[in-house]
Amino acid sequence: MTVYPFELHFFGPPGDHVIDELYEAGWDDAVINFEPSTGGEGSAIFDREAPSALQAVVSAIRQGRKAGVELLGATEDYVTLTEIAERTGRTLSAVDHWATGRRGPGDFPAPRVPRPRVSLYSWAEVTMWLVQHGLAAMSPEGVEIARICEVADATLRARRLQNRLAEAEREALNLAVA
Template identity: 85%
Template sequence: MIDALYEAGWADASVAFDVDTGGEGWATFHREAPSGLQAVVSAIRQGRKAGVEPLGVTEDYVSLTEIAERTNRTLSAVDHWATGRRGPGDFPAPRVPRPRVSLYSWAEVTMWLVANGLAAMSPADIEIARICEVADAMLRARRLQNRLDEADREALNLAVA
């Protein structure tokens, strides 16, 4: 499978499979493309070409420490934003809440930072965060639709179109 993915165009990906889960795996890309959308679309298409059906496009989950590093702020400043002690409030809730180190959606954090003028983010960072979030939702929705019978799926598609 690794060879097939490489031949399909995943030469820029680090790929791993978990044999304990029936072969599910993940890939991390460092892809050059004219846009974030083209990078994500090409990775999905190439995976399918190699016989892999992507389950999702995992958006970048980050800890408060990683947010501080990416924004050139102190961990204390970022912690104050997250807890509401400082800043404009409404910091995005953690996507993976944990007692010691919660993980946040980089897409949500990026949009919050830009909306509140707290960090200069490159247009590419904003775009890829947004595209990954939407692509993941679309792949999940496609997979979940397959659980419905055809009539229910068609009715739902018409309702949300």
């Protein structure tokens, strides 16, 4: 089996019992960052052994729900151009040329968080682009966990937002996008 690294964000009530319940539910392979005296938002960084990235993330989400926390999202790994260069074994100059379109096949993923000095890119989008164009050797597991975390994050956020709607609104929206 493969070990998949990922991060989940959650909201938990105050109390020391929360961390114990998460551990008992199966989060014994995670480093949990949560302030039990006040409750609120927390995060868990996993190194989960599983047959697939999907099974790793899904099992952690189910265990978190079993423990009574509200899952807020999965970290979609945001990276700088420097981090992309480090992860791919390329120079910063080469990655900058891909991002600006001066070299390579073009259509490099747009930054998710554009900033004047250091923008942040979706690692999931970048890995898929690199693999599609054969520009870097990426482990299939790395591509898989990036892709699954991107979708899991969007799904968790969408579910949380849908819960803010009235039942009729939620049903109409679900029918429209089905």
